[in-house]
Amino acid sequence: MSKVTIFGKGNMGSALSGIAEKAGAEVQVLDSSAAADTAITGDIVILAVPYPALDAIADKFGQAFAGKTVVDITNPLDFSTFDSLVTPADSSAAQELAAKLPDAHVLKAFNTNFAATLASGTIGQDTTTVLVAGDDADAKQGLTELVEAAGLAVVDAGALKRARELEAVGFLQLTLAAGEKIAWTGGFAIQR
DSSP states (O other), X not given: OOEEEEEOOSHHHHHHHHXXXXXXXXXXEEOTTOOTTOOOOOSEEEEOSOGGGHHHHHHHHGXXXXXXEEEEOXXXXXXXXXXXXXXXXXXXXXXHHHHHOTTSEEEEESTTSOHHHHHHSEETTEEOEEEEEESOHHHHHXXXXXXXXXXXXXXXXXXXXXXXXXXXXXXXXXXXXXXXXXXXXXXXXXXX
């Protein structure tokens, strides 16, 4: 049985907790204010928190994440303008996180999905597809098996350096939804 720790109790955290439970995983849910000595039980740790919270979590739990798969779902938006990403053009939130957690296996996933499409498992008539980027094949395989066991599809988006493009797609999708051009139950679908 997989063990999953999810940081975040908002819409995304709840949707991801539901996916993990549907896949038969043992789930631990924490918030970013959890004490530094909190035991992290998951082999897969999903950071379902806003981008600004990543630094504090990495600083507080970095050693506890060693050897674990750590999934960054953030979209590093400038929320004051909602007009740009705040990471350098040659980097991403996931790459920044990987630099802070050198002993963890960092993946980028779920940032191109809305909570509603993760919870329902569909976007329109299509199965929700989760795009995953990362440099560790075993970490990707573990996350893929978890997501597929919950009935969702997965596409390997390549190396962790592809996280920049995933964050751009997530950014575009968020701005379209915030501008009421698409619904929060919609988004991009992949047909194979």
